[in-house]
Every structure is written in C-alpha cells, then in structure tokens.
Amino acid sequence: MNSKERILNTLNKVSRDALPRPEIELQYPPEVLVEDFVRIAEASGTEVFLATPDTVADTVRKWSRGGDIQSCVPGLQDEFPLIFDEQIPFDREKMPEVFVAEAAFGVIENAALWLTDSELRARLLAFIPERIVVLLKAGSLVSTMHQAYAIIAENDPFGFGLFMAGASKTADIEQTLVKGAQGAKELAVILY
Numbered sequence: 001m002n003s004k005e006r007i008l009n010t011l012n013k014v015s016r017d018a019l020p021r022p023e024i025e026l027q028y029p030p031e032v033l034v035e036d037f038v039r040i041a042e043a044s045g046t047e048v049f050l051a052t053p054d055t056v057a058d059t060v061r062k063w064s065r066g067g068d069i070q071s072c073v074p075g076l077q078d079e080f081p082l083i084f085d086e087q088i089p090f091d092r093e094k095m096p097e098v099f100v101a102e103a104a105f106g107v108i109e110n111a112a113l114w115l116t117d118s119e120l121r122a123r124l125l126a127f128i129p130e131r132i133v134v135l136l137k138a139g140s141l142v143s144t145m146h147q148a149y150a151i152i153a154e155n156d157p158f159g160f161g162l163f164m165a166g167a168s169k170t171a172d173i174e175q176t177l178v179k180g181a182q183g184a185k186e187l188a189v190i191l192y
Contacts, residue, residue: 024146033108033141034191041111044166047188056190060100060133063188070096072121073135086122099129105140107148112163114148116156126162132184138191
C-alpha cells in the first residue's frame with residue numbers, strides 16, 4: 001500500500017457527521033434600504049438618480065448628454081426605440097451609445113443588479129454599449145446575495161441572467177486602470 005492509499009483509507013475511516021447548513025438571515029431595516037444601496041453603488045462608480053415614474057425619461061435624457069439612446073423598457077420604447085438588430089449584432093450604426101434596461105431586482109450588499117433575457121432582449125446589450133442605464137424599482141431591493149439567489153432559484157433557475165455592478169474596470173500588470181474593457185464605461189441606476 002502506497003502513501004496515497006494509506007492517507008485515503010485513514011480519511012475514509014473518520015466518521016463525519018452531516019451538519020446542517022447555517023441559516024443566514026440578514027435583513028436591512030426598511031428605512032436604510034435605498035440609502036445603503038445608493039452609498040454602495042456610488043462607491044463602485046455607479047451614478048444613482050432618484051426619480052418618479054413620470055421623470056424617468058427626463059432623467060435618462062439628461063444623463064445621456066445627447067447620446068443615441070435605445071431602450072427595451074416598456075413605456076420608454078416610443079421615446080427611445082430599440083433599433084439594434086440581433087441578426088447583425090455588430091452593426092455600429094444600430095448599436096446604442098446609451099442602452100436602457102430594467103433590472104428584475106437589486107442587491108443592497110454589493111449594489112448588484114439582476115438582468116435576464118426578458119429585460120435585455122439581446123445579451124450583447126449588457127456588454128457592448130458605452131453607457132448603460134438600469135431602471136430599478138425601489139421596492140425590488142433585497143438585502144443579500146443569499147436572498148437574490150433564492151429569488152433566482154424560485155423564478156428562473158435555468159434561464160440566462162447576469163449581475164451587473166458598477167462600470168467595467170480592470171487593471172493590467174502595470175497597474176493601469178482601464179474602463180470599459182469588459183462592459184460599459186459608465187453605469188447609471190435610476191431608482192423609482
């Protein structure tokens with residue numbers, strides 16, 4: 001018997017009692033939900049705006065600074081139509097400079113936004129536009145990623161989805177910070 005087999009045999013003889021997973025139940029008090037989300041989002045480089053449903057379009061327009069805006073959000077498509085063509089995904093003429101989507105929910109602990117195929121219409125739109133605006137209902141905030149994954153497992157366990165948090169940033173070995181290498185250079189969240 002070699003040393004590997006001896007070690008494995010010894011380990012197999014050790015009795016291991018199955019332990020239940022700990023219950024993690026962190027809840028932010030309702031009065032700090034929005035405040036903490038805003039603080040954490042801004043720390044990651046995201047611009048956050050508070051709006052009402054009536055002022056969302058104006059807020060998008062002001063933040064875009066005149067860029068080409070396209071949206072897949074019902075209620076904003078008349079004003080900011082989505083002309084992006086999924087059949088020709090890299091057509092520069094049809095790629096929005098500013099893309100507007102709505103998150104299913106947001107996570108307070110890291111200011112992450114959950115987007116799925118139904119919110120994006122085309123997955124590419126979460127990564128290629130220079131600037132992205134994500135609308136988020138203040139009532140759809142959850143405290144932790146544990147709660148977020150519970151919602152995902154319950155509602156859409158096998159579909160496509162992604163968490164987006166902050167604008168894309170990366171640094172190389174020379175410690176040069178590059179924005180927009182893997183996604184949008186700028187991210188704004190409009191809480192309403």
